Amino acid sequence: MADTRDIELTVNGESHAANVETRTSLGDFLRHGLGLTGTHMGCEHGVCGACTVMVDGEAVRSCLMLAVQANGHEVTTVEGLAEDDGTLNALQAAFWKHHGLQCGFCTPGMLTTLTAFLRDNPDPSERDVREAISGNICRCTGYQGIVDAALDAAKTMQKGS
């Protein structure tokens, strides 16, 4: 018999109740349980950063957390980042403008990581941004477009606030 638990959590502002097998990672639950396939599972041992989501506002690896541990918590995935009308938010728009993605596999983790980072560091240096994404592996862009996008988004967000 599989060991299961009933959990309740909020994902992108929406409440969900589910019965999960306790060994299921939060990332797998988001993808397979809720159909939110924007979160990408890469290495599944905490190295690549692709599966990063925000739990109670803090960026974490969803492969290194069990779904059952998110019981009672608030999760934000890449699907929850756009503006209410569906348009790209400042960070997403900056990724588009600066060619901050090619294949897109790392992008959800980059966006969730940088969302939490820019909230806590609204005026980062290039070095700060590079350190912030040092735990997110991108094999396409060489990172330059991502760094440019983050720095540009920080400026846009500061003007907007």
Add this chain to the structure above:
Amino acid sequence: MKPAPFTYHDPTTADEAVALLATHEDAKVLAGGQSLMPMLNMRFVVPDHVVDLNRIDGIAGIRDAGDHVEIGAMTRQRDLMRDAVIAAKAPIIPAALHWVGHFQTRNRGTIGGSLCHLDPAAELPCLMALYDAELTVQGPDGARKLPFAEWPLAYMLASIGPDEILTGVSVPHWGGNTGHGFVEFARRHGDFAIVAAAALLTIDGGKITRAAISIGGADVRPIRLTEAETALVGAAPDTEAFKAAAEIARGIEAMSDAYVTSAYRQRLAATLVERALIAAANNLAPNANGSA
């Protein structure tokens, strides 16, 4: 890349956690999960039971106790980096934590998890060796305390029974005119260090009055460089004294592995100890006992 099935337990008290461990064979304790979860995912460990400490109240948090700081085992690495008491009383902890993984893993990773996992190159065990912090371990017969010097038994093996949990550590505050230095070398930022060095120096009237040096990553457990510490006390904090300490570091026992020879680790230890001492002498912050 998915964990094998296990039975999950999420006790809400330390007593309950210990009781679960005492009654269940083959249980693993889950703290922040930044080391255990990869090992579960890769099935390097296949426990029958997982006892999750994340819902236990009272074993997380930081308390200023005057001449020492009490840190709950489930305190997240992120919270150690942001805490005002730690910044005032043990500023080497946030300085070293910048080297630990990445900010996403520090958001989950705990001090207790790192100390129990006891990777030879991990920064927090190196710091607890530096301070010879006192650890509190709870088991079926109650709590016991032990100095960090007695904690590592062998490679990644801590002095903790299968029915015990680490609940907290007590880090002594070095008062007076104390400076700290933490340096390490790794191939990529966020990787485990090949060698790390930590130093504390108290200086009074132009002389070193108290010194501690620890080296991580070189051997199976952090090394305290007591011979160099003794030699430094009474000396002026100058290049000559630091080079002499570095020469002692060069003589430590060091591991060889597929990537790095023991001779290279010894050489790194010498370089890094000298740099840690220079950093410590350069960031002296007068810091009266008891003030935060």
